[in-house]
């Protein structure tokens with residue numbers, strides 16, 4: 001479906017923030033219980049990538065499958081409460097295993113349980129984003145799963161692929177790596193048809209993919225359909241997705257080296273263009289920053305970031321990460337952007353040089369109030 005399979009792999013070599021998603025079938029060796037040896041391998045690779053300066057978040061399934069093993073159940077229960085109970089039981093083993101494997105490398109981990117609803121709610125979305133950013137800043141690996149105790153739709157369907165994509169959108173990841181039990185996406189289900197052909201590179205939004213993707217196996221349930229949908233979702237924030245075999249040797253490191261492995265599902269736009277398009281469509285602003293003439297010029301003519309020194313007034317009660325409008329002193333809109341400081345902090349640093357941020361706030365986040373990558377001129 002594309003002639004330039006190798007060329008786009010450079011995206012992965014350049015990606016600085018990855019979300020890695022590991023499916024149930026793979027993680028539990030098709031339901032035999034947590035595959036500790038395989039887990040140790042993925043963890044070692046993630047640690048190697050982290051040492052190369054890549055920020056990583058892990059989305060891991062396997063709670064239900066592991067809970068089933070612990071309860072001696074041969075097949076996935078039909079009752080939702082039984083599934084939820086299995087997830088609660090299995091999640092203990094899951095995080096315990098990740099904790100100890102990462103600890104061997106001196107890397108800390110954190111458990112984060114989320115539902116799709118959490119990410120649809122603006123406030124909780126921002127809270128989750130701040131937590132994940134703080135964890136990344138501290139170099140701690142977040143191990144994310146669905147909060148199966150309170151969510152029923154997700155567990156019925158069994159799909160962490162979507163969660164992986166939502167997290168990729170949330171943290172603006174450049175790459176979503178979905179590790180599964182197949183080499184990648186084929187033109188039809190390879191379990192059903194041995195003549196199926198692996199697709200090395202496709203456009204995530206190509207509608208033909210949905211017809212080629214089938215359902216999943218006994219333990220993982222989403223199958224290829226949810227992976228394709230996840231890639232489409234991730235593409236919205238300009239994130240590229242790779243579907244690859246978690247059993248492949250040093251798979252993550254080889255992907256980071258740009259090797260042509262698995263299936264690469266490309267977004268139409270890069271991350272910056274996608275973010276700017278999203279911003280441009282974001283008409284509701286949580287507040288306004290009134291800029292002096294010098295700042296207006298720096299934005300309009302110099303395409304620079306907005307520094308606190310150029311802000312005369314802060315209006316509204318916004319939080320870090322929200323969209324605010326930048327206006328000139330006559331109230332004419334100049335730009336919209338994602339602000340790096342909440343309204344109270346912005347008011348305290350307004351008119352001040354960036355070197356003073358730490359002294360004024362007791363900490364310094366970014367030197368700019370709005371980074372130019374997060375800003376669209378109006």
Ligand SMILES: Nc1ncnc2c1ncn2[C@@H]1O[C@H](COP(=O)(O)OP(=O)(O)O)[C@@H](O)[C@H]1O
Pocket residue numbers: 022023024025026061179180181182184185186187188189190191212213214215216217218219220221222223224225
């Ligand atoms: N076109 C396809 N290409 C590859 N795998 C496919 C395709 N269609 C369906 N599948 C199935 O999807 C399964 C992987 O999904 P799933 O069982 O949900 O695993 P996971 O737990 O990793 O999410 C594969 O084992 C395969 O049988």
Ligand SMILES: N[C@@H](CCC(=O)OP(=O)(O)O)C(=O)O
Pocket residue numbers: 022023024025060061062063064065087145146148155158159160161216219220221222223
């Ligand atoms: N959150 C649940 C279900 C997720 C699930 O099965 O997803 P997947 O294996 O990725 O298709 C679990 O951890 O078992």
